[in-house]
Amino acid sequence: MRACTYTRTPVHTHTRTHTHLCSLPPPGTESIAVALYDYEGVNDGDLDFKKGDKLKILQESGEWWRAQLISTGKEGYIPNNYVAIDRLETEEWFFKGVSRKDAERQLLASANKTGSFMIRDSETTKGSYSLSVRDSDAQSGDTVKHYKIRTLDNGGFYISPRITFNNLQELVSHYKTTYNKHTKVAVKTMKPGTMSVEAFLDEANLMKALQHDKLVRLNAVVTKEEPIYIITEFMEKGSLLDFLKSDEGNRVQLPKLIDFSAQIAEGMAYIEQRNYIHRDLRAANILVSKALVCKIADFGLARIIEDNEYTAREGAKFPIKWTAPEAINFGSFTIKSDIWSFGILLTEIISYGRTPYPGMTNPEVIRSLESGYRMQRTDSCPQELYDIMLECWKNKPENRPTFEYLQSVLEDFYTATESQYQQQP
Template identity: 60%
Template sequence: MGCAGSMEKGVSHEQTQNDTSQKTKYSQDPKQSATNVKNSSSLLPEQILQNDDAASLKEMVMVALYSYVAVKKTQLTFKKGEKFQILDKSGEWWKAKSLSSGKEGLIPYNYLQVEESIDSKDFFFKSINRKDAERYLLAPANNPGAFLIRESETSTGCYSMSVRDLCTDGTDVVKHYKIRRLEDGGFFISSRITFKTLDDLVTYYQKQAYGLCRRLGKACEKPIIEKWDEDDWEIAKETLRMVKRLGAGQFGEVWMAMYNNTTKVAVKTLKPGTMTVAAFLQEANLMKTLQHDRLVRLFAVVTKTAPIYIITEFMSNGSLLDFLKSPPGRKILLPKLIDFAAQIAEGMAYIEKKNYIHRDLRAANILVSKSLLCKIADFGLARVIEDNEYSAKEGAKFPIKWTAPEAINYGSFTIKSDMWSFGILLSELITYGKIPYTGLSNAEVMARLQRGYRMPRPPNCPQSLYSIMTSCWKAKPEERPTFDYMQSVLEDYYTATEGQYQQQP
C-alpha cells in the first residue's frame, strides 16, 4: 500500500565524507568471476564446516545469538553473546567449550554464528523475504525507524534494508532499499556515499536520514526461538507445570505450561474417549514431520496416562478467532487482515505440497503470535476424533458451516474441501470473528448450499476480496484454486502496482 509522504523527511547533504560519485567501483557479478576468496569471518556455518575446513574447526570462535537454559545434564546453559570453541559438529546439537566458563557440553547449532560475521548482528535477518520483513517490522514491539537488513532476493551477494515508517495519515508502512556492494568489498545505498562495513552504514543512517524515509532507530526485534530436543517426544506429565488455563473446547482444555521449568509451551489436554492412543500416535507421528514457519510446531506428546496431552509451541495471542474479537484485534485494519489470510494460505500451500489435508480449517484453529504471525494448528486431528457428535454430519459438534458440500454429503475430504473452508475463514476475518451464515441453522445452510446458495458479501468486504471468497466455493472441487495460487493472490493484493524499492539520489 502506497504512502504519500513520511512524517520525517531525509536530511539534505550537498557533500558528504567519502563521496565517491565520480569514482565508484561497482561490484562484479560473482558468476563472471573465477576468483573465490575464502574469508572465514564472512562464511556461514554450513560453509566453514565442510570436510576441507575440519582442521580449522577448533580454531573457529562462534558466538551465541540467543540465550539458552539446559534441560539435560549433557547440555550447556549460556547467554546471548557468549563465545564457544566447537569440539564436535555431529547432528543438531554440537559439542562446544565455553570460552568464559571453560565448561563443555551440547548446544543447539542454530543458536550460533561465526564471531563477527554479519549473521551475528542484531539487525541481520538472514533467510527472510520481503513480505516477512514487513511482517516482522510491523509487529507491535517495533516503532517507526525500526529496521533490518536481509539478503537480496534478486541480486546475488547484495543486501536489502527494510525500514518501518509512518505516513502522514498515521498508518505504518515499510520502505525497502537496495544495499549494493563495491568491488573492494564496501557497501552503499546511494552511490554518493560508501561504507567499508554494514556496521558503518547502519551507524551513519542512525545519525541522519540522507535520502532514507527517516533515520534508523533500533534493530527489528527478533522472534524468540524455542529449541526442543527431538528425542523428547513421549514425555512424562511430571515434566510439565501447568501455569494458566487458556481456554476449553469441545474435546479438552488448552493450558500455558512450563516444560522442565525452562521452556514455555502450550498443552492441549484431550478428554478421555476423544480418540484412541494408537490412532492419535499414528497421526501425531505424521504431523511432527510437517515443519513450516506457518504451522504450529508439535513438540511432544503424553500418551502413557490419560488424558492425552499434546505439547506445542506457545502462541501468546491465542486463537485467531479470539484475537479478532479482542480489543487489539478489533483495531486491525484490512491490510493486516489480508496479510493474515496470506500467511494462512502460505501454511496451507505447504500442507498441499505435502499431499496432506487439514479437515478442520477455521479461525479457531489458527493461532497468533506476539508479533502477529499466524500459524495453523490441529491439522489432521479431525481424522482421528471418534466423538459421534463430531464425526456424524448431523452431530452438534460437526463444523457444518465451514465444511464443503462434498465432505458433508459423501465424506470426501480433500485439499479442495480445505479450500472451501478457507473461503469461510476469510469471512471470519472480514467480520472480526462472526459466525458464518448469520441467522441460519446448520440444516438450513446444508439445504441452501444444495440449491446453489452462497454466503452473501459481508458488510465492509471489498468486492475484490469477495470474489476471492466465492472462488473457494465453486461447486466442482477441481475448479477451486490451489493454495499456492491463493497465497500469491493475497500477498499481491496491495503490492501489485507498487515499486519494489525506494529510489535513491
C-alpha cells in the first residue's frame, strides 16, 4: 500500500493497491477523459497531469484507473474523481460515422435552418473531426460548409489557431452562446481575411449608434483577443429568406406579408432619418423573431453619408440583383439606392423567397436595366403592391419615394386591403 498526495485541492491521503485490473474496453468504445484538477503523484507508477489535459483511459478498476497522457504518451495510475469522461456520443450535435455527403443531405433537409450544424468523424484523417454547417447566400442559395477541426499535441481542438479549446464541448459552446447565461444570443465572428478588424468594429459601432425596435439589437462586442465577436439578440426564426421558404412561412397570408414589408420600411425610415444608408437590403439580411417581428441586420456595408451620397471604392462587390443601376454603374449610393433595393425585397416577400430576376444572370440583369426593363408582376402580387415596386424602381433616384412614405403606404395598405386580398385557406 502507498499513499498519494493531491495538489491544488485540500490535501487528502488515500491508499492504492495494485490489484488485477478489468479488461480493456471493447474496440471502438475507447474513453477519453479530461483532467478537472492538477494531480501530482508521489509514488512510482502514478501519472502526473495538469487541469485540462486529455487522457486516454486504458483500464478501469475502482477508484484508480490506468491512463495514458495524450500529450506525452506516458502511462500510469490516476484517481478517477480527478477526471471526467469525454464521450462525444452523448452530445446531440455529434454524429458518429456520418459521411460528408450524408451530412449535407441531413443539414439541407427542410426541417433545418441556416446555422444548423453537426460535428462528425473526419473521412480523410482518422481520429479527427469535421464541423459541417448549413449556410445560405444570394449567389449559392442553401449550402453546407465544412471545416476541419484540428487537434493540439495536448489533445485540445481548434478551427482557427487564434483560439483553442480543451474539448469539443467547449468549442461548440464558444460558437453557440448564451448571453448572461440565460438570454439566447447570436454571435457573429470576423472570418480571417474577409475584412479588417477596423471594418468589423465599425459595424459594431454603427449598431451601437442605431437603436430601434426594427433593427437587430447589439448586446456586446468581444475584443479581448482574435477572432473578434459581435453578440446580438437572438432571432428564433432566422433570416426572412429562410422563413419565407419554410413550411411555416409558406402558410403566411398576404396581410402578414404586407405587415413584414411595413415593419422593414419602418426600420429603414429610422435609418433614413439618421442619415445612414444600408447598401445590402435584402431578405437574407432581415431577421425574424418568434413573434414574427422583422428586424434589419447585417450592417457590414452600411455607412453614414455626407452630402447625401456615398461613392464606393473601385472593385467593391455588391449583390447585383438588389443594387440600383447608379450604384452598379458608378458606385454611387444614397438612401434612394436603398429604396430601389427595398422594391426588390418586396418581390422576395410576395413570392415567398424567390430569387429576383429568375433565370437571368447578373450581366443579363445589368443589360436589361440599361434598356429600361423591370421585373413583371406575378399573379400573387396585387397591382397596388406592384405599383409601389415600380415607384421604387424609378430610373432617376430623386423620383423614388422616401421610406417614411413607404411605411405609411404599407401600413395603410394592410388595413385597407385585408378583406379584399385575404387569401383563401
